[in-house]
Amino acid sequence: MRKATIWAGFGIILGAAAALGHGDTAPQSVDTxxxxxxxxxxxxxxxxxxxxxxxxxxxxEVGAKGFNSNCARCHGLGAISGGLAPDLRYLEANEFGDxxxxxxxxxxxxxxxxxxxxxxEGILNQQAIWAIRTYVETRADEVEIADxxxxxxxxxxxLAAAAEDPATATALAPELAxxxxxFETLSGAPRAVTPFDEAAWQLSSEPPHIKAAIxxxxxxxxx
Numbered sequence: 650m651r652k653a654t655i656w657a658g659f660g661i662i663l664g665a666a667a668a669l670g671h672g673d674t675a676p677q678s679v680d681t682x683x684x685x686x687x688x689x690x691x692x693x694x695x696x697x698x699x700x701x702x703x704x705x706x707x708x709x710e711v712g713a714k715g716f717n718s719n720c721a722r723c724h725g726l727g728a729i730s731g732g733l734a735p736d737l738r739y740l741e742a743n744e745f746g747d748x749x750x751x752x753x754x755x756x757x758x759x760x761x762x763x764x765x766x767x768x769x770e771g772i773l774n775q776q777a778i779w780a781i782r783t784y785v786e787t788r789a790d791e792v793e794i795a796d797x798x799x800x801x802x803x804x805x806x807x808l809a810a811a812a813e814d815p816a817t818a819t820a821l822a823p824e825l826a827x828x829x830x831x832f833e834t835l836s837g838a839p840r841a842v843t844p845f846d847e848a849a850w851q852l853s854s855e856p857p858h859i860k861a862a863i864x865x866x867x868x869x870x871x872x
Contacts, residue, residue, distance in 0.1 A: 676767050679715035679777035683707050687775045691755075694747045697783045698838060705783065706850040709842050712784025715777050723766070727872070728785045742786040742838035750782055789832040789841035791872070798870060800828060801844060805866035808848070812859055819857045825849035844869035 684707055687696060697708040716728060723734040730736035740746040755778075757768035769778070794801075804825060811817040829845030848862040 676769050676772045677715075677718045678772055679711060679718070679774075679780070681711055681774060681776035681780065684711060684776045684780065687779075691751070691775055692779065693751070694744055695742070695779050695782050695786070697779050698742060698786075702850075705787075705840075706842070706846070708780040708783040709787055709847070710850075711777065712780035712782070715773070715781045716784050719769070719773075720781065727791070728788050729791055736835075737785045738788045738835040740786070740836060742834065742836040746786075746836065747782070751778070754778055754781070786836040786838040787834055787840065787842040788836075789843050790835055793832055794843060794869060795872075797828075797845075801866050801869050804828065804845070804848070805863060805870060808852075808859070808866065809863050812863065815857060815859065818859045818862075819852045822849045822852040825852070825862075 685704060697705060700708065716724075717726070720737075721728075724730050724737055725734070728736070728738050737750075740750060753766060754773070755768060755770040757764060758766040773781075804821070808818055808821055811821065825845045826849040829841075829843040829849065832841040832843050834841045844865050848865045851858040851862040851865060
C-alpha cells in the first residue's frame with residue numbers, strides 16, 4: 650500500500666512539475682574518480698547503499714556534485730524540493746525506489762511532447778547514477794538538522810578555533826561523527842549522512858580538509 654501510494658504521489662507531482670520544465674540546462678557528466686568500478690551491466694539496486702563508510706561517503710561526495718550540477722534546479726538545493734518537482738528524499742531506499750529512480754534518470758520524462766526531465770543515459774556512468782541516488786537517499790530531515798543549530802554552531806566554532814592546528818582539528822572528527830548518530834533518513838535508507846558526518850569525513854581524509862569541514866558546518870548553520 651505504501652509503495653503504491655508513493656508511486657501515485659510522485660506521478661501527481663511530476664504532472665505539476667510540467668509548469669516548471671527543465672529549460673535549456675544541458676546534462677553534465679560527473680567525475681567519479683575515487684569510486685570503485687562497477688560491472689558493465691547496470692545494477693538494479695543501489696550498490697553503494699550497504700557499502701563500507703569510505704565508499705559510502707565518497708559516493709555521497711560525488712553524488713552531491715552530480716545532483717547540484719544536474720538536478721538541483723528542479724528538485725531543490727540539498728534535494729529539498731520546493732514542491733513543483735518530486736522531493737526525492739522520500740523515494741524509498743529499496744528495490745522499488747531504485748527501479749523508479751533508474752527509469753527516470755536514464756530515460757527522462759516527457760509530457761505532451763515537452764521534455765520536463767532530460768535523459769541521462771550515455772551521459773552519466775553507472776557510478777555517477779548510483780552516487781546521486783546515494784546522496785539523495787541519505788539526506789536527513791532538514792527540520793531535525795535545524796534543531797541542531799546550536800550544536801552545529803558550537804562544533805563549527807570549535808573547529809574554526811583549531812583551524813591552524815591540524816592535529817587538534819582532526820581530533821574533533823570522532824566528536825563530530827558521534828553528533829551525527831541517531832538521525833533517520835526520509836527514504837528509509839540504513840543511515841543518514843548529516844553535516845556532522847560530512848565534516849567528520851572531511852577531517853578524516855588525507856590530507857584533512859579542515860576549511861571544507863568548517864564550510865560544511867557553516868552552511869548547515871546558515872540553512
